[in-house]
Amino acid sequence: MKALLAGLALLLAGPVAAAPAKPAAKMSPVTVIETGEGWTFGKAGAPLLAEYASYGCPHCGQFAGAIFPRVDGLVKAGKLRFAWRPFLIFPQDRATAVLTRCVAPARRLAFIEAVMAQQTEIKAALKAADDDETSRAALYEAELAGPISHAGALAKAAGLLPLAQKHGLTTMQASACLSNAAHHQWVTNADMTARLNGVTGTPTFMWKGAKIPTGTPDDLLAMLPQ
Template sequence: MRFLLLAFLALFVASPAALAQAHKGRPAAAKKAAPRPAARPNWLTTIVKTPEAGYRIGNPNASLKLVEYGSRSCPTCARFAAESKPLFSSYVASGKVSYEFRDFLIHPQDIAISLLGRCVPTARYFSTLDAMFAGQPGFNARGQALTDADFKALEDMEVVPQARALSDKLGYTAFFKQRGMTEARVTQCLADRPALIELGKITGDAQKLGVNGTPSFFLNGRKLDNVYSWAQLEPLLK
């Protein structure tokens, strides 16, 4: 085959007429299309678990890195979640700000609901967190309706059974099942000892940084004192 190919090429080299004939009728070379500009990353779908065991949304190289230590049962945290939509639609979407949420355990139910909230697929982490905050008034109302007998029974339980009981009584189990989590998965998530240890470490590390309540914000590693609302936070981002 190689000899035939060489002979074929030699024919055109030896015969300009043959070369001209071969070229005749060829379509003109297509003009090179201009390279398309690189697609802009969608930072609102860029979600990862960080080495500090929080979850971050946005540009990992953003010039402003915002971290919130929050409790999923904290009303002030829920209020911040409701009023801070521009944080995501403007600041995070632009790539200028990344936002990371780290669970800080305050109330008894925080163990159960943090375990469940961190047990969803990473891509659904922040949509689930938002839905938990949106439904918080109903969850907390059920907690306030617990009787002394309920609390006594809870006190006598080990951590895992207590977490399950609180999840059931406050409506979180139903919340997650409505979003596709199976009974087996709920049980598995609430019994996840390494995840429980991880939650304890996040809270312990936060306390060493001076966190003693929620929400607590850090901007580029600096704690923002007396900042609890979007109205207080946005000027600092600007």
Template sequence: MTRTHLLALGAAALALAGCSKGAENATAPANGTSAAAATPPAGQDWTQVVSATPEGGMVMGNPNAPVKLVEYLSLTCPHCAEFAETGYAKLQDYVKKGTLSLEMRNYVRDPIDMTATLVTRCNGPQTYFAMTEQALAQQQQIMAKIQQVPQAELQRLQSAPPADQFKALATLLGIDQFAKQRGVPQSKLDQCFADKAALDQLVAGTSKANEIPGFPGTPTFLLNGTMLQNAGTWEGLEPQLKSAGA
């Protein structure tokens, strides 16, 4: 994905390319034995233990969890929103046991996705997971608003610098209000939209995902490094987590 393509607006911003029902590649290896629960730090549960990863993701849970799940997700992918609605609370129950860690890696498909992703990451790892889940819950509302934006305005934004595009989209789609309601002031938003290093990291992470053999789109799950088959729903994912010992 090139920078030019990433920042193209208009109809391309609404395309669902790169969004699939679930990965359909190798099945995760199974050990058939559930790992023992682990004790979290005092005063916390494992869902409160979060950090950034070298790969550009955010990870939640026991750093020594024997089962490590990675999700590639897009904030404009409806299948990701469906999974979040049905699966995230149940995933967190596994994380709380200390047997599973969950890393989310953003797969950025369009300018709206980039705008929302920069917002969810703006206050760092501690608020990332909650803001990501809430952004996915509001996905339909956000995407509906783009239909109301005049085409001339979208065309005008195409020639604007990236930070100005993201700020304008945030205002047009109510993403800025979403952020402010969650403790991110406008001054901080402006800094995050202008953070070239963060933008480059997200673009690079998306390009790297595209290099994974057979990468089908989002959501895609890796379990202990192996891409899962038919894991785009909770009903498809949970048996594979149990099989791996989560």
């Protein structure tokens, strides 16, 4: 009888409350610093890997696909700083660098990664625009109007605006960004600084301040912290 009453008491008391879940570990936001050459992501004092890169460079794209997951993880863990320094080679490079500058700092590295991952799609979109007589004429007219106009036209043709939207820029904000002369001047200066520093091609890597042979992605990964 006592056992029956004890069981009834438990039923009336209702379900036992579960132990409170432990709060998820919080990761500190990645520090982003803009210099005259580009952007540096990561904790101050961590070893620095700098890359001079063109957004349209296929070789840069291969390296990005191989090293960015590791680099991103090391940056977030505070074990590495990563500097992205734009170098203008391909027509879409200027527009992409300008948009990168307008993306919120916390989303900037992810935007760079997304652009590099979609090189094939961007190249195909630009080829389709060039193959179409009307689009080709519009791009030519924009080029004649100057680099700011040309960058805006190329961004639309390449499909960069939807990509920027996925990383926090509205269409209106992206258009205003691409029309901003100060952003274009910064990109021009960054490119000129890279060339004055002796950069002649991409990707060019600097490890702890010294230029290193490009090698292979595996060679580069072997140098990074564990």
